[in-house]
Amino acid sequence: MGWLARVYVTPKTGVLDPQGKAVQHSLHALGYPEVGDVRIGKYLELRLVDVSRESAEARLREMCERLLANRVIEDYRFEIDAADAS
């Protein structure tokens, strides 16, 4: 069975996001004063094959903790959906 996992990694609330600040300033300079706070994170799509849904979920959580997110400054969440074999 194949799965498509979508992982969202975001800076924790209260953690400074200089990349977001830079984008906010650029948008103001381009003429979009309506833009307030901007936060920038990562969006990952992973294909997982030959695992059960339960196993996929548990192991993906491990991957996030070990590699995909820096838990000191980032939060993560994910969704797993059935996918055609890739």
Place this chain on the structure above:
Amino acid sequence: MGWLARVYVTPKTGVLDPQGKAVQHSLHALGYPEVGDVRIGKYLELRLVDVSRESAEARLREMCERLLANRVIEDYRFEIDAADAS
């Protein structure tokens, strides 16, 4: 009225994603052979204030085209939801 916009910027299908490949290799090395293709994009949250929903949508599309996404190699999509004033 305040809005929270969530923007997803992803590498286009067929465009090489070296960052995704690197993460895939790292996950294999960490003992996750079930990981197939990995694609990495950006996830942005923008607060928009003092605009109508229609205007927010049209202007956010402009921001994506002009700054947030590189349309040569990236696709984007977004959602806009009502947000508490920030």
